[in-house]
Amino acid sequence: MLILRSQSPRRKEILQSLGLHFKILPLPIDETSLHQETPVRYLERITLAKLGAKPDDPEEVILASDTIVVFQNKILQKPADESEAFSMISELSGKTHQVYSGLGIMTKNEKIFDYDVSEVEFYSWNKSEILEYIKICKPYDKAGSYGIQDPNSPAKKFQGSYSNILGFPIRKFFLYHTIWSRFL
Numbered sequence: 001m002l003i004l005r006s007q008s009p010r011r012k013e014i015l016q017s018l019g020l021h022f023k024i025l026p027l028p029i030d031e032t033s034l035h036q037e038t039p040v041r042y043l044e045r046i047t048l049a050k051l052g053a054k055p056d057d058p059e060e061v062i063l064a065s066d067t068i069v070v071f072q073n074k075i076l077q078k079p080a081d082e083s084e085a086f087s088m089i090s091e092l093s094g095k096t097h098q099v100y101s102g103l104g105i106m107t108k109n110e111k112i113f114d115y116d117v118s119e120v121e122f123y124s125w126n127k128s129e130i131l132e133y134i135k136i137c138k139p140y141d142k143a144g145s146y147g148i149q150d151p152n153s154p155a156k157k158f159q160g161s162y163s164n165i166l167g168f169p170i171r172k173f174f175l176y177h178t179i180w181s182r183f184l
Contacts, residue, residue, distance in 0.1 A: 001057070002183040005050045005064040005104075010149075010167045015063075020183050022063070027052045031066075031077070039070045039100060044113050047102035055108055061180055064104035067167040069144025071097040076144040085134050085145040089154055092144065094124035099144070099160075101169040105176055112176060116169035118160025125154055143167075 002022040004015060015022055029049045033042050043066055050064035069076040071092060079085035098117055105112040125133075133139075137150045148155045148165045155165075163170040173180075 001060050002180060003060065003062045005052065005062060008065075008167050010147075011065055014163055014166065014168045014170060018184070020180070022183060026050075033075055033077075039068060039073065039075050040115065042075060043068055043100050043102040043115055047104040047115075048111065048113055051104045051106045051111065054106060054111070058108045060107070061183070062104075062106045063180070064106075065101060065168050067099065067101040067143050067164075069097055069099055071095070071144075078143055079140055079145045081140075082134055085139055086130055088145040089122075089125065089130045089133070090127075092122045092146075093130070093154070094122060096121045097144070099165045101164045101167060103169045103172045103176075105179055107179065112179075114169070114172040114175070116161055116164040116172050118158055118162075118164045120148065120158045120165060121156045122154045123156045130154075 002020060004022050004024050005026050007026045012024060027050060031046055047064055047066045051062050055062060076088050079088055096119055098119055100115055100117050102115040133152060133154060139145045139147060146154050158165060161171050
């Protein structure tokens with residue numbers, strides 16, 4: 001059995017689009033960053049924590065992912081409210097940032113962490129454009145306060161993997177196909 005440790009509708013859609021059969025069983029974890037923790041170290045710690053305990057069943061594969069938006073080596077989490085969303089989008093407006101998505105895969109015998117990085121450039125938006133986007137798209141469940149897939153997204157262009165920016169590092173996932181391909 002393939003178990004996805006995520007409530008993300010985007011991750012669910014990506015795995016479904018691959019034709020995978022899986023169960024969604026998320027684990028609640030504390031996603032607070034630690035003092036002086038680098039973005040990659042944070043990503044690894046959180047992604048692996050989401051996996052939970054090692055399965056007893058040799059037929060079970062647990063999959064977890066986490067996505068962070070990084071600007072000037074600072075992690076931009078999901079916004080708590082409109083004010084925080086406005087602040088993040090304003091900070092990113094007209095600039096380029098990185099999106100990291102971590103991948104955790106665990107079986108009875110192994111635990112894997114990998115990640116992918118993409119770059120996203122934002123349009124230069126004024127206050128009313130930012131507020132309109134927040135009002136329409138309500139990006140409160142998205143790292144960095146935006147979704148690249150949203151209508152009128154602030155993202156002007158990107159380099160790297162689109163699915164990575166959506167929240168799942170599919171290029172890295174395919175590298176481990178021998179572990180999960182039996183769930184097709």
